[in-house]
Amino acid sequence: MRAGELAEQYPLVDLDSDALEAVRILARDRLPGLVVTERGRPHSVLAGSQVVRFVVPDYVQADPSLARVVDESAADRIAATLRGRTVRELLPAKPTRLPSVEVDDTVLELAALMARERTPIVAVVRAGEIVGVVTASRLLELVTGVE
Amino acid sequence: MRAGELAEQYPLVDLDSDALEAVRILARDRLPGLVVTERGRPHSVLAGSQVVRFVVPDYVQADPSLARVVDESAADRIAATLRGRTVRELLPAKPTRLPSVEVDDTVLELAALMARERTPIVAVVRAGEIVGVVTASRLLELVTGVE
Numbered sequence: 589m590r591a592g593e594l595a596e597q598y599p600l601v602d603l604d605s606d607a608l609e610a611v612r613i614l615a616r617d618r619l620p621g622l623v624v625t626e627r628g629r630p631h632s633v634l635a636g637s638q639v640v641r642f643v644v645p646d647y648v649q650a651d652p653s654l655a656r657v658v659d660e661s662a663a664d665r666i667a668a669t670l671r672g673r674t675v676r677e678l679l680p681a682k683p684t685r686l687p688s689v690e691v692d693d694t695v696l697e698l699a700a701l702m703a704r705e706r707t708p709i710v711a712v713v714r715a716g717e718i719v720g721v722v723t724a725s726r727l728l729e730l731v732t733g734v735e
Numbered sequence: 736m737r738a739g740e741l742a743e744q745y746p747l748v749d750l751d752s753d754a755l756e757a758v759r760i761l762a763r764d765r766l767p768g769l770v771v772t773e774r775g776r777p778h779s780v781l782a783g784s785q786v787v788r789f790v791v792p793d794y795v796q797a798d799p800s801l802a803r804v805v806d807e808s809a810a811d812r813i814a815a816t817l818r819g820r821t822v823r824e825l826l827p828a829k830p831t832r833l834p835s836v837e838v839d840d841t842v843l844e845l846a847a848l849m850a851r852e853r854t855p856i857v858a859v860v861r862a863g864e865i866v867g868v869v870t871a872s873r874l875l876e877l878v879t880g881v882e
Contacts, residue, residue: 608879611875611879612879614872614875615872615873615875615876615879616876617872618870618872618873619872620767620783620855620872635855635871636767636855636870636871636872636874636875637849637850637853637854637855637871638853639871639875640846640849640850640871640874640875641850641853643846643878644843644846644847644850648843648846648847649847649850649851650851652844652847652848652851653844654847655841655843655844655846655847666846666878667878667879667880670879694802696791696795696802697799697800697802699787699790699791699795699802699813700791700795700796700799700801700802701799702784702787703784703787703788703791703796704796704797704799706784706785706788707784708767708782708783708784723765723783724782724783724784724786724787725761725762725764725765725766725767725783726762726765727783727787728758728761728762728783728786728787729762729763731790731813731814732755732758732759732762732814732817733814
């Protein structure tokens with residue numbers, strides 16, 4: 589089986605997309621992460637926990653017990669930290685590379701790449717442009733015969 | 736808001752659960768990972784990509800181009816590697832710890848813990864037993880006002 593046959597549609601966000609809108613997509617569709625593109629080409633994967641890192645103040649991360657004394661309007665301020673930002677600003681200093689395979693590569697090549705790069709998502713590309721993605725759960729659906 | 740109010744039900748698998756059944760649950764529900772318990776208590780998170788690492792032979796991970804020459808019945812053999820195993824055997828040598836908060840802890844404490852531990856899932860416990868979990872996407876749903 590070829591990677592192109594297993595690929596599914598997935599919301600793509602660009603480096604210059606609005607950060608708050610992108611995070612809303614991740615939340616609404618309960619995605620494991622955002623697939624970030626740069627002019628249609630694979631750029632990076634932004635995991636939900638990386639977004640949480642971005643929005644939780646550093647001093648609270650360093651000492652979670654401080655969170656107890658921060659007032660409860662925190663959610664409003666957290667949303668505010670995303671407003672007016674771009675996806676590019678959400679990415680960590682060393683973004684997680686989004687690995688990709690060609691549509692004609694085999695599913696086993698895709699699985700080997702996912703295993704080696706330890707990413708939950710692999711992009712499937714044709715002529716450099718993303719035509720879909722394969723998540724770890726989709727791949728495991730195939731091999732465990734859930735379908 | 737308290738962690739207990741945000742917690743959702745999530746399939747739990749025990750260290751001694753059947754590996755193939757556990758992976759089928761992960762695939763069927765398109766989960767970001769499995770929440771592994773030890774006699775009802777939080778033990779670890781097993782990401783989908785970690786399961787893929789388990790099932791893809793080491794020599795193929797080391798050189799994905801080898802996957803091209805492996806025959807296409809690989810899926811059958813991959814499922815076979817899971818049959819008769821337990822979840823305990825699927826876990827990597829250093830499992831990813833499943834962090835937990837108490838039901839009465841604040842949501843901001845939970846967010847700080849998720850950010851610091853870089854996990855996509857935090858368990859919510861009462862008297863040491865899991866009553867639900869909060870995923871990164873669920874947390875971001877709250878703070879971005881998708882609901």
